[in-house]
Amino acid sequence: MRPTMAQSSASDETGDRREAAAEAIVRDLERRLRILESADEERFGEFGALDWTVSVLAFLVAPLVLVWWGAP
Amino acid sequence: MSSPSAGTAEIVRQESLFGRLPLLPEEREYGTLGAHATCFAYAVATWCFMFGGYAARLVGAVQGTICLVAGSVLGVFLTTMAPSLACQRYGLEQIDYCKTAFGQRGSKIILIFYVVNQVGWTGLILVMFGNGLRNILRALGYRPGTWVVGAGVALGLWLTYLLVTRGVHLLNVSNAFIAPSLVVMTVVMFTMLLWKHGWHEIALARPLRPLADPWLNYMIVFEWGVAAGFSWWAGVGFLARNTGTRRNAVYPEILQLGLGMALVCCVSLFSSLVVHTDDPTEWMVPIGGMVMGIMALVFVVLANISTSAVAIFTCGLALRHIGLLRSRPWWHLVLWALVACVPFVFWPEQLYDMGNAFLAYNGTMYAPISGILFADLVFLRRGRLNVWDIFDDDPRGEYHYSRGFNWPALVSVLIGEVLYLYLFDPLALTAHPVFRWATASLPACIVPGLVYWGWMAALRRGTPAARGILAPAPGAGPGAAVPGEFALAGAAPAPARRLRRPNI
Numbered sequence: 001m002r003p004t005m006a007q008s009s010a011s012d013e014t015g016d017r018r019e020a021a022a023e024a025i026v027r028d029l030e031r032r033l034r035i036l037e038s039a040d041e042e043r044f045g046e047f048g049a050l051d052w053t054v055s056v057l058a059f060l061v062a063p064l065v066l067v068w069w070g071a072p
Numbered sequence: 073m074s075s076p077s078a079g080t081a082e083i084v085r086q087e088s089l090f091g092r093l094p095l096l097p098e099e100r101e102y103g104t105l106g107a108h109a110t111c112f113a114y115a116v117a118t119w120c121f122m123f124g125g126y127a128a129r130l131v132g133a134v135q136g137t138i139c140l141v142a143g144s145v146l147g148v149f150l151t152t153m154a155p156s157l158a159c160q161r162y163g164l165e166q167i168d169y170c171k172t173a174f175g176q177r178g179s180k181i182i183l184i185f186y187v188v189n190q191v192g193w194t195g196l197i198l199v200m201f202g203n204g205l206r207n208i209l210r211a212l213g214y215r216p217g218t219w220v221v222g223a224g225v226a227l228g229l230w231l232t233y234l235l236v237t238r239g240v241h242l243l244n245v246s247n248a249f250i251a252p253s254l255v256v257m258t259v260v261m262f263t264m265l266l267w268k269h270g271w272h273e274i275a276l277a278r279p280l281r282p283l284a285d286p287w288l289n290y291m292i293v294f295e296w297g298v299a300a301g302f303s304w305w306a307g308v309g310f311l312a313r314n315t316g317t318r319r320n321a322v323y324p325e326i327l328q329l330g331l332g333m334a335l336v337c338c339v340s341l342f343s344s345l346v347v348h349t350d351d352p353t354e355w356m357v358p359i360g361g362m363v364m365g366i367m368a369l370v371f372v373v374l375a376n377i378s379t380s381a382v383a384i385f386t387c388g389l390a391l392r393h394i395g396l397l398r399s400r401p402w403w404h405l406v407l408w409a410l411v412a413c414v415p416f417v418f419w420p421e422q423l424y425d426m427g428n429a430f431l432a433y434n435g436t437m438y439a440p441i442s443g444i445l446f447a448d449l450v451f452l453r454r455g456r457l458n459v460w461d462i463f464d465d466d467p468r469g470e471y472h473y474s475r476g477f478n479w480p481a482l483v484s485v486l487i488g489e490v491l492y493l494y495l496f497d498p499l500a501l502t503a504h505p506v507f508r509w510a511t512a513s514l515p516a517c518i519v520p521g522l523v524y525w526g527w528m529a530a531l532r533r534g535t536p537a538a539r540g541i542l543a544p545a546p547g548a549g550p551g552a553a554v555p556g557e558f559a560l561a562g563a564a565p566a567p568a569r570r571l572r573r574p575n576i
């Protein structure tokens with residue numbers, strides 16, 4: 001069944017709105033990428049050599065030692 | 073009626089909140105306390121009761137505690153480091169981050185693992201829901217047939233659909249009530265367990281169905297612990313992108329998802345050992361008594377629906393990566409995810425009994441992926457990503473690789489899976505001698521990581537095009553990272569840039 005003129009007009013309007021929304025999302029994505037790319041690293045906090053050492057010792061080495069120690 | 077521009081603004085807002093737009097620092101919700109609380113709320117889910125029950129089949133309380141705690145902390149550490157640091161820095165959704173190692177199209181293969189993981193857990197948890205309903209009826213003096221469990225799964229699917237399609241708000245309200253209550257219930261059950269039976273009886277309780285070799289029992293449960301840790305791979309990026317600092321992305325995840333989950337598993341382990349059943353819905357009445365036990369059962373039954381809803385919700389979001397489904401209504405995505413759970417309606421007991429094999433499956437799938445992502449981010453990229461090319465489908469993009477697939481990464485995943493199954497058969501519980509001191513998940517994480525690192529490093533020294541795989545496009549990265557520190561010291565402003573073929 002062919003769409004009526006009113007249906008066709010509503011469909012065009014919905015399509016236009018969807019296209020506008022897609023364009024707005026891409027523009028917003030690009031804005032976000034620019035901000036995230038150029039943001040100062042300090043803003044995201046530090047995770048340095050000390051953090052890596054603590055993490056490896058506490059969450060990798062210590063569990064392995066614990067399993068070895070508790071083995072039957 | 074809202075104006076078109078207001079409608080568009082609302083769509084953009086929805087996309088940033090519930091879609092794939094990278095989150096800006098000021099949009100992130102979790103500080104230190106919030107990150108710990110949220111991770112703990114995620115960790116204390118009903119599947120913890122299942123893990124504890126599986127462990128009780130093979131080992132006693134002391135060995136089980138060691139294996140569950142050490143295994144899950146280790147597994148979460150290995151699976152969380154790369155996604156947490158990358159998703160936190162760039163505000164990325166996890167599957168988008170995977171494009172950096174697997175390629176624009178290769179990441180869709182990882183998406184399949186992700187969806188299978190979420191659907192599988194949902195099915196198992198809904199069987200637990202069905203078992204819970206049956207045991208409530210039993211405690212009330214009825215004699216329900218086994219069909220009640222399948223009917224319970226069907227009811228659970230319907231309730232999950234209602235909860236997920238009614239929106240995030242209802243889901244958040246439900247979780248805000250469920251998670252703290254589950255903690256209270258766990259503490260109460262543990263207190264009653266200690267009060268009734270004492271630590272001495274718990275520690276001496278025999279495992280339910282151990283294999284003949286005690287060392288193998290021990291290593292299998294450790295393997296399950298590591299696999300339980302790896303199971304969090306699907307959720308760590310979502311949590312990390314919502315945190316403000318790198319430390320808040322890493323430490324709460326390891327401590328709460330790893331250690332917190334393991335401690336809750338231990339309560340289930342102890343209860344299963346004392347009551348001699350690995351079904352969590354069967355030990356609640358004997359431990360808690362008629363009133364408290366039925367209350368706990370009702371509560372766990374409700375919590376199962378909440379947990380299933382979260383899994384299906386994240387599954388629905390992930391399905392948005394598939395082009396055909398991207399513009400479909402939300403309820404279509406939810407329905408697709410739930411239809412995959414229908415086999416649990418017809419074969420609930422059979423599939424539930426394979427739950428420990430499914431737990432191992434998570435190790436099979438996520439151990440290689442975790443090793444590859446770690447090698448890619450830490451050793452190859454030094455913590456720096458070309459965030460523009462993640463959202464750009466242009467063939468010249470850094471993450472387009474070979475027609476959208478990065479074969480070194482995908483082949484390395486396959487190597488990891490084959491290695492896992494060579495070392496350990498999760499269905500028959502048979503193991504290669506190497507498994508007895510190395511497990512299967514750890515080699516399946518480390519070996520693919522090393523293969524991928526070596527392969528990509530060799531490509532890097534090869535053709536100029538291959539060098540382009542690892543070298544960010546001009547103007548794409550703000551500056552060189554300090555090795556091992558994930559800091560982009562001396563960052564310079566990037567020139568204005570537009571996406572050539574946006575893939576949002």
